[in-house]
Amino acid sequence: MHSYSTDSKERKYIPLILIGVSIVFSMVSIAIWHSLHFEGLLGQIHSVIGYIVDFSAILYYDILFWLFNDYLWKYCSFIPFCNIPNLNGKWEGIINSSFKDTETKERTIVTATMDINQKWQEMEIRFKSDNSESKTVTGAFFTKNSNAKELTYQYENNLVPTSDIETMHSHDGTGWITIASDLKSLEGKYYTGRDSSNNGGLSFTKVGK
Numbered sequence: 532m533h534s535y536s537t538d539s540k541e542r543k544y545i546p547l548i549l550i551g552v553s554i555v556f557s558m559v560s561i562a563i564w565h566s567l568h569f570e571g572l573l574g575q576i577h578s579v580i581g582y583i584v585d586f587s588a589i590l591y592y593d594i595l596f597w598l599f600n601d602y603l604w605k606y607c608s609f610i611p612f613c614n615i616p617n618l619n620g621k622w623e624g625i626i627n628s629s630f631k632d633t634e635t636k637e638r639t640i641v642t643a644t645m646d647i648n649q650k651w652q653e654m655e656i657r658f659k660s661d662n663s664e665s666k667t668v669t670g671a672f673f674t675k676n677s678n679a680k681e682l683t684y685q686y687e688n689n690l691v692p693t694s695d696i697e698t699m700h701s702h703d704g705t706g707w708i709t710i711a712s713d714l715k716s717l718e719g720k721y722y723t724g725r726d727s728s729n730n731g732g733l734s735f736t737k738v739g740k
Contacts, residue, residue: 535670624735
């Protein structure tokens with residue numbers, strides 16, 4: 532997985548909220564620990580545990596951040612400034628490429644699948660068709676338009692060993708995706724090469740988690 536950027540303000544506010552919650556948890560833990568009077572029972576171990584409890588805010592923050600980054604962010608859409616869309620799941624669709632069929636000389640339409648694995652700060656998108664596989668290496672979400680959030684990404688494409696298209700080569704490219712408000716469909720475009728010599732559109736629908 533790779534990191535991705537966003538214009539959403541949650542990357543600024545969420546860590547501050549987690550710090551505040553961690554401090555509260557730490558203060559409660561310290562109060563409970565010192566009220567139990569385990570000195571006689573635990574001896575020197577009591578002092579060691581006491582130091583851990585006294586600095587438990589750091590531990591709480593690490594735990595809370597891990598939970599939020601991996602799981603909780605998916606359920607915070609009710610918070611006004613949480614705008615990163617959750618695209619996790621399996622998708623199916625078509626890619627309409629400017630790459631022309633050697634026989635018909637028509638634009639190529641390829642059926643493909645897409646698997647998106649996403650956390651709050653990291654993600655990876657994998658495309659797969661009969662002849663090639665692609666994976667993203669960078670990404671950025673633009674969320675100011677809540678009805679049409681966008682994702683731009685760069686990707687690496689590699690041919691599969693069984694590919695029968697001799698004129699097709701591995702390449703790098705850039706894509707843009709517009710995300711439907713219900714998070715169930717994606718529409719976008721892509722291009723490869725410095726002169727955008729190969730470009731096309733893509734359309735995907737979510738089919739599973």
